[in-house]
Amino acid sequence: MNNCDIIGDEQLLKQYYSRYGGYWRFPDMLDYCYLVNPYFNQSAIIKEMQDFFPILVSEYPSGMRVNAELASECWQVKPEHIVVGNGAAELIKVMMESQEGKVGVVRPTFEEYPNRMSEDKVITFVPQNATFRYDADDLIGFFGKNHIDTLLLINPDNPSGNFIQMEGVHKLASWCETKGIRFILDESFVDFSVGYEQNSFIHEEFLKKYPHLCVIKSISKSYGVPGLRLGILCSADENLVERIKKSVSIWNINSFAEFFMQIYPKYREDYKRACDQFIQERECFEIELKKIPFIKVMPSQANFFFLEVLPPYKPKELCAILLKKYNILASACLAKKGIEKNRYMRIAVRNHEDNTKFIKALNELER
Secondary structure, rough: HHHHHHHHHHHHHHHHOOOOOOOHHHOOEEEEOOOOOHHHHHHHHHHHHHOOOOHHHHHOOOOHHHHHHHHHHHHOHHHHHHHEEEEEHHHHHHHHHOOOOOOOEEOOOOOOOOOHOOOOHEEEEOOOOOOOOOHHHHHHHHHHHHHOEEEEOOOOOOOOOOOOHHHHHHHHHHHHHHHHOOEEOOOOHHHHHHOOHHHOOOHHHHHHHHHOOEEEEEHHHHHHOHOOEEEEEEOOOOOHHHHHHHOOOOOOOOOHHHHHHHHHHHHHHHHHHHHHHHHHHHHHHHHHOOOOEEEOOOOOOOOEEEEOOOOOHHHHHHHHHHHHHEEEEEEEOOOOOOOOOOOEEEEEEEOOOHHHHHHHHHHHHHH
């Protein structure tokens, strides 16, 4: 492939990546770029929302106080310990732009966090191994030698899929308390991990135990409803929570997002079944991916896989072929820092039918 072809591939991919969504305009395209639960939006919760569409579209949503109470019921923490955001992105922006001092991040990462601060404030840890694995001791060892005021942990991590078990996260939280470090824990993908019901820090017990802890969760990703734009932030630091509530607008979420929280408690069992179904599908998908000789699949406890692309392909070339020939959009990780350029890609885990089409495409490219 010549340089002109490479440039063309990158421009083609950027045309799609730069849209940041709105892919309903391409109904035949399989989106393996954005990361959402493929099963919960098949629940009857969506039908109930459809039934209320005329009312919801014509009515104002409630303000922050009422929505905090609804979120409190959904995620079972005190209203004064939770903030509802217009997606996790709104909360990330407010949270990161208010941080003072140095912030420790693990790269490659979800760049929305470090992008909200100047690069000179970011202290970066990059795992020194082929699969980007790390644990609590790695982070404590590195950031113990490199001063930080805030530690960011995305768990499971994006894009690597690395996952630190509860014991390790408790160790990090305790270390941060001892050092007076703000600990931002992003749990947007934790419900996709094995044993997910015991893997979350969104519990009053943990929030109170670690006052420096702040947990952020994207409801869009976990629950498969990105169009609703919902995210939450939880902390027992009530001054922090109150400041964030004052930083967002009184109607920062719409009536559809509010109604989703209002009725969600009726559908908890549907959600658990969706998560269980997803974990089974991820395991099946991983088995098939590992049969493809030109990719190396890294372990993942999230709803995506981080792949090293091997000869004869490169990520930009492979993603462009998948898009042009098979109408499949995957991420070539063009904007990720901390990785060698044009060596890795990330793919979502979708439902079994879609994943079968993805594997079929890769098998054809192998032949």
